[in-house]
Amino acid sequence: MVKKTMVIAVLLIAWLVMPSARLLAVSEKTVVLGNVVGSGVTTLARGLLQGRVHSFKDAVKCLGYGMASGYGFYQAKKQVAAGRTFSGILLANLSASVIDNVTSGEGPLSYLGFTLPLVRLEVATPFAKRPRALVSFTVSPRDAISLALAISKADRASLRGGMLSFEADEPLAENVRGWAHGIFPTVVAGKPESVFRHEMVHVVQSLQLMAASPEPFLKSYRRDEGKMKLLDFGGVRAQVLGLANDLTLAKLQTYDKYWREAEAYSLVVSQ
């Protein structure tokens, strides 16, 4: 119990330190460091909470692969910020997969996942040991809520760079040019392309928060007995960090200190 309380304390401190950079003053170095340290610490915390850290070696594995994934998320954000939407999303999904794997006691590349609207598919690679299924899928209430919110505030949907994207005729508030609910970007009609790229940075952040969240309700990747299934349901992702972020953080912090905005503004050159 004490261990878990400590882990939660570390998580909260990591979260609170990140918004300390001011919106316009944030440098690229700060963004890299925030991603590497943020994903490293949260991956270690997730591994501990999921009972997968039993030794110093396990801790180093979670911290090291978490940091590498954090750098992957940073590169993914750079790509979507430059308009390379699909390759950025692939890299973000790969980074999330590595974190899912090492915090489940698997090798870093044992399973590769991709988040679609409403389900995340995970495919066993040749590195997987005794996989339960070749393809398993998870669902998350957060994704369903995000999709419902995105649809409720949008007027049109389209595929943009491989992403289900939305367009709205009316902004949510004055001077608002776009928004993202989870993995669903929305741009106000007639706004420049840079707005879409900005919202795509938020989509990658959403996948990063998914990977950071401890998941107590997911089945193990491994099977105890029998044959491997072709397709299996892997369980429900709680995505507590993503939900907490959606519901509270955005309101608790002043807009110009909010790390998600600081990062998106520093990566996307506005038009």
Ligand SMILES: [Zn+2]
């Ligand atoms: Zn934004």
